Amino acid sequence: MTETILQTRQLGKRYGKRWAVKNLNLEVCRGDVFGFLGPNGAGKSTTIRMLLSLIRPTEGEAEIFGYPLKSSRSEALQRVGGIVEKPDFYQYLSAYKNLEILGSLSGGVDRKKIYEVLELVGLSNRAVDKVKTYSHGMKQRLGIAQALISDPELVVLDEPTNGLDPQGMKEVRDLIIYLSRERGKTIILSSHLLNEVEMVANRMAIINKGELVVQGDVNALLNEGDKSVILHAEPQQKVIAVLKSKEKLFKSYDVREEDKFEIIMDFIFIPELNKALVDAGVQVNALIPMRSLENLFLSITENASQV
DSSP states (O other): OOOEEEEEEEEEEEETTEEEEEEEOOEEETTOEEEEEOOTTSSHHHHHHHHTTSSOOSEEEEEETTEETTTOHHHHHTTEEEEOSSOOOOTTSBHHHHHHHHHHTTTOOOHHHHHHHHHHTTOGGGTTSBGGGSOHHHHHHHHHHHHHTTOOSEEEEESTTTTOOHHHHHHHHHHHHHHHHTTOOEEEEEOSOHHHHHHHOSEEEEEETTEEEEEEEHHHHHTSSOOEEEEEEEOHHHHHHHHHHTGGGOSEEEEEETTEEEEEOOGGGHHHHHHHHHHTTOEEEEEEEOOOHHHHHHHHHHHHHHO
């Protein structure tokens, strides 16, 4: 049976008359890499701040490892580590010293552990350098090390790849996968980089204007609703003739370029459509299913904005 280790019920935060987060019900299970997505200003960081007890909710409640955050804050957060937005450090101290100070706040941490987490995030060779000499991306990785220093069971990462180059993003992605699969950690990953989340998350939630829009298994959600297929084929008139004769296979199509078509259809009908095109003498250069988290995200948030 799957164990729920974090749950929110009608969680909300209001600033004046504006609700930054409202009626939010999240459920994170042990072992999840949980993608937490939303447009800028959707309420992601506000939610994370409430979960880490950095700000008080206006209404609702959160429960972590079975402990209500409101009444049992220290018990709830004892096994949690996280970073929110831009991590802060003592700029004139080394990375090692920063982590040592942080570890002392939770009872102390030995030298071996500090070097272990620095090795994990690729900073062991810069451990004794002052943080002021670090690039923005290096500070982001040090922030992840900060979240891991107490060896938490639940790791909350708010935009952990912010400022990283493609290689740095891959390293963080590999680290998240390693922490989940090899270390058994549960991870909440807030990010606007949808393709990065798609590659690591098994479950996700999308919020828009502070409210939950959808939540569930990533693969199941990606298989729901309309799906786009890009067809590269020629000549155009033959392609259009086949599409008109096979209208039952798809919902709609649009001519993008002379030899490029976008078709809204269920992927299970792709082989049948491809056969019909080839049998009609069409030269099919590519049939590309466009199932992606980005497409789902855009369709969901655009629909929510129109409500």
